[in-house]
Amino acid sequence: MSWALVLEQTLNGLQFGVMLFLMAAGLTLVFGIMNLVNLAHGSLYMVGAYLAAAFAQWSGSFVLGVALALPATLVVGIAVEVIALRTLYERDHLDQVLATFGLILFFNELISIIWGRAAIYTSVPAILGGHFRILPGLPYPTYRAGIVVVGILVSVLLWGLVTRTRLGMRIRAGASNRTMVSALGVNVRLLYTLVFGLGAALAGLAGAIAGPIYAVQPGMGETILIQVFVVIVIGGIGSIRGAMVGAIVVGMADTLGRAFLKPMLATAISPPAADKAGPALASMLIYLLMAAVLFFRPEGLFPARSRS
Amino acid sequence: MRTKTLAALVGLLAALVALPAAAQTVKIGFITTTSGPQGAIGEHMKNSVELALDHLGRKVGGLDAEMIYGDDQVKPDVGKQLADEMLKKHKVHFVSGVIWSNVMLAVAPTVTSAGTFMIGTNAGPHELAGKMCHEMFFTTSWQNDQTPEAMGKYMQDQNITDVYAMAPNYAAGKDMVAGFKRYFKNKVVNEVYTPLGQQDYQTEISQLRAANPKAVFVFYPGGMGIQFLKQYAQAGLRGQIPLYSVYTVDEISLPAVKEAALGQFETRYWSPDLKNAANEKYVADFKKKYGKMPVFYGAQSYDGIMLIDSAIRAVKGDITNKKGMIAAMRRADYKSTRGPYSYNTNHFPIENFYLLKAVQMPDGEFAMQIQKTVFESHKDAYAAECPMKW
Numbered sequence: 226m227s228w229a230l231v232l233e234q235t236l237n238g239l240q241f242g243v244m245l246f247l248m249a250a251g252l253t254l255v256f257g258i259m260n261l262v263n264l265a266h267g268s269l270y271m272v273g274a275y276l277a278a279a280f281a282q283w284s285g286s287f288v289l290g291v292a293l294a295l296p297a298t299l300v301v302g303i304a305v306e307v308i309a310l311r312t313l314y315e316r317d318h319l320d321q322v323l324a325t326f327g328l329i330l331f332f333n334e335l336i337s338i339i340w341g342r343a344a345i346y347t348s349v350p351a352i353l354g355g356h357f358r359i360l361p362g363l364p365y366p367t368y369r370a371g372i373v374v375v376g377i378l379v380s381v382l383l384w385g386l387v388t389r390t391r392l393g394m395r396i397r398a399g400a401s402n403r404t405m406v407s408a409l410g411v412n413v414r415l416l417y418t419l420v421f422g423l424g425a426a427l428a429g430l431a432g433a434i435a436g437p438i439y440a441v442q443p444g445m446g447e448t449i450l451i452q453v454f455v456v457i458v459i460g461g462i463g464s465i466r467g468a469m470v471g472a473i474v475v476g477m478a479d480t481l482g483r484a485f486l487k488p489m490l491a492t493a494i495s496p497p498a499a500d501k502a503g504p505a506l507a508s509m510l511i512y513l514l515m516a517a518v519l520f521f522r523p524e525g526l527f528p529a530r531s532r533s
Numbered sequence: 534m535r536t537k538t539l540a541a542l543v544g545l546l547a548a549l550v551a552l553p554a555a556a557q558t559v560k561i562g563f564i565t566t567t568s569g570p571q572g573a574i575g576e577h578m579k580n581s582v583e584l585a586l587d588h589l590g591r592k593v594g595g596l597d598a599e600m601i602y603g604d605d606q607v608k609p610d611v612g613k614q615l616a617d618e619m620l621k622k623h624k625v626h627f628v629s630g631v632i633w634s635n636v637m638l639a640v641a642p643t644v645t646s647a648g649t650f651m652i653g654t655n656a657g658p659h660e661l662a663g664k665m666c667h668e669m670f671f672t673t674s675w676q677n678d679q680t681p682e683a684m685g686k687y688m689q690d691q692n693i694t695d696v697y698a699m700a701p702n703y704a705a706g707k708d709m710v711a712g713f714k715r716y717f718k719n720k721v722v723n724e725v726y727t728p729l730g731q732q733d734y735q736t737e738i739s740q741l742r743a744a745n746p747k748a749v750f751v752f753y754p755g756g757m758g759i760q761f762l763k764q765y766a767q768a769g770l771r772g773q774i775p776l777y778s779v780y781t782v783d784e785i786s787l788p789a790v791k792e793a794a795l796g797q798f799e800t801r802y803w804s805p806d807l808k809n810a811a812n813e814k815y816v817a818d819f820k821k822k823y824g825k826m827p828v829f830y831g832a833q834s835y836d837g838i839m840l841i842d843s844a845i846r847a848v849k850g851d852i853t854n855k856k857g858m859i860a861a862m863r864r865a866d867y868k869s870t871r872g873p874y875s876y877n878t879n880h881f882p883i884e885n886f887y888l889l890k891a892v893q894m895p896d897g898e899f900a901m902q903i904q905k906t907v908f909e910s911h912k913d914a915y916a917a918e919c920p921m922k923w
Contacts, residue, residue, distance in 0.1 A: 230743045237735045342572035344756055346763075346789040356769040366767040369735065438767075439732045440759045440789065443572075448732055483727075483736045500724065504702050508728045 229363045234484045235477070236359075240369045242476025243376025247431035248449060249456040249468040250383060251424025257463020258399040259314060259417050262321045265305070265328035266428055266453070267446025273298040273429025274436040274445060275336055278347040287350050291433040295426050298433075302425020306418050314417070333443045344440035372434055379430065380469060387465055396420060400463040452479075455511050459518045461525025470526055475511050482510040558597040559845060559852055561838075562619035562628040564612055564640060567604040571755050573785050574632055574830050575604065578654065580823050581831035582629075584815070585838035587822075593838060594845020596852070601625060607632075609639035616643045626852050627652055629837045632830065634658040634677060634705050645669040650858070654837040655830055657881065659708060663918035666879040669855075671862050673836040673869075674829075675802055676881045676913035677705060678712030680779045683800035683886035683907040684750065685716035688777060694719035697746035699737065701757060702726035709752040709779060715914065722746050734761050738768045746774060754780045759789050766793035782891055784828040787899050794899065797891040802884050803829045803871045804903050811868035826900070832870040843867035863923065875910075879919035883910050 252266045276297045281290025309328060313321050349368050356364040387393035395416055398406045407413040439445060456475050460467025487503030518526065563582055565575035579602060592598055601623050603615035619625045628644045629652040631637045637656035644651040645667040653672035662676045698721055700706035710724055723744055725737055753761045758781035765771055777798045784805065787794060805816045805826055815835055819827040840862055847861030848854040863876050874884040886908040889901040
């Protein structure tokens with residue numbers, strides 16, 4: 226286990242964490258401010274991936290494809306909010322879960338009808354498709370390094386938006402006390418639509434940049450959604466900062482667990498036993514982490530202050 | 534005189550009654566996966582069944598054929614429900630299809646215990662080849678271990694050593710590596726099992742590179758294979774460490790993976806470029822009707838209908854004669870897309886296995902091409918455990 230490998234795996238963890246953050250930021254805002262459990266968040270991620278692939282094919286440029294997919298997913302998100310979700314705010318969480326689960330089925334079928342069931346492939350431009358040497362003897366895929374950069378940029382922008390703008394102030398206020406915000410004359414309905422659209426665009430961005438790494442296929446959003454829920458539970462519902470920390474923690478724990486748990490166990494117990502226990506424990510690690518956080522801090526690491 | 538007339542009349546009436554029986558329909562239930570990410574496989578299988586029916590003039594064994602399709606959603610319980618519905622409601626004479634080993638283990642016993650034929654066209658779990666073998670169960674595919682055995686044999690013959698093995702962490706994944714090691718006796722440096730359905734392999738690929746093996750053996754079916762191959766290429770390992778696989782690169786994934794699969798080695802019992810009349814007809818007509826290359830899942834399903842056809846023909850349309858149909862199917866007396874093969878005592882094929890390589894064709898398309906024959910008439914390892922003798 227060389228230090229170069231540890232560094233590489235740390236980068237992998239960071240890259241995974243950044244992807245999770247893009248998803249978690251939107252989901253936690255929607256959950257925290259609108260008190261809406263949106264299982265269809267993964268579908269918006271899938272829509273983003275498909276739209277980016279389609280736009281990239283149409284325009285011949287990957288970057289343009291991603292750039293066009295962003296506003297397009299925002300529009301899809303706003304449409305979903307206006308048509309389907311608006312009626313659900315007053316209902317209890319079970320109704321919301323059922324309705325948004327229905328949306329998952331709807332989007333998966335819609336995508337299959339339009340693009341077919343087979344996975345589609347987005348190619349990255351040649352400069353991003355290869356790998357470069359971070360250090361001598363340590364090549365790293367350029368595209369993944371790019372994801373880390375994009376993720377950090379978006380985090381900074383989002384942080385600026387939430388802490389430095391009027392809209393951000395309202396979002397924070399909405400997360401703390403929704404009733405008070407509407408009593409102060411803020412158009413909560415418009416705020417909700419904006420927040421949902423923003424969340425959708427972030428999920429779409431995650432999907433668009435995930436496309437070249439993962440297979441773009443119906444149902445691709447559900448696998449990542451589970452981990453995103455773990456992130457927001459660990460981070461604290463409704464908190465952007467919590468989503469950031471939670472995403473990095475989950476990304477690191479999952480990656481480092483998968484990489485080093487088995488060899489570490491092998492030094493403590495017999496190698497065959499480590500072969501069995503290692504992968505099992507590694508795939509449980511983030512859930513164990515979540516259970517521990519729920520036990521010691523049921524509100525998550527950075528809970529949004531007092532919600533009503 | 535009167536008795537004679539009466540007897541003649543009875544005879545006539547009997548003939549009239551028997552007439553519809555001769556023009557009876559044969560009902561075939563076909564279970565596959567048509568929804569979700571794996572739906573592409575089911576689509577190929579269903580299309581191939583329909584093509585087989587086209588080739589047979591929409592009749593199977595001379596009888597009108599009625600197909601009942603079911604979508605198992607990759608779930609054993611759903612597969613079993615479908616089988617029950619086909620048996621009880623539709624009263625099918627044959628159940629065919631089934632992609633997944635875990636679904637097959639739920640479906641096959643349900644069908645065979647009801648005295649109905651189960652004609653598997655993909656999954657070949659070792660249980661059904663060994664202790665759980667049944668006279669009503671046939672398969673037109675393979676036993677799971679056979680394909681990795683062929684890869685193990687090839688890599689052993691090449692005297693490749695220091696192999697890094699990777700597979701999803703479930704029953705078939707472990708079977709594949711076990712089958713591989715049955716014929717590969719050189720050093721395996723590490724065996725890595727990843728969660729089923731994992732999307733990102735960057736972590737495992739970093740570990741792999743650090744271990745610096747001489748070759749990599751993987752089993753990543755469906756979407757997992759597409760992701761693994763793309764990420765392997767992006768990490769710059771393609772061309773550095775040769776990659777050998779089973780059920781990972783096929784005609785469904787190749788159009789998606791393209792360059793990332795170039796140079797990939799696979800073993801398989803069938804390939805679209807296999808030279809025989811039945812296969813050439815199947816491949817050409819499939820491409821004409823559906824506009825894409827067929828895949829082995831489809832070839833097996835096409836063969837399944839042809840096997841049923843041969844059995845019904847052998848008993849001259851009397852589908853109540855199950856003994857006769859078992860005897861007929863054991864002869865594998867039909868034009869299979871893989872060429873002639875025979876059945877082992879456990880009703881699993883004894884067939885050839887080939888080494889395939891992913892190449893770019895002159896027209897720019899990517900295709901799997903047969904390089905050499907690894908095994909001739911290869912038997913599976915479990916037939917001895919099967920109590921059935923014939």
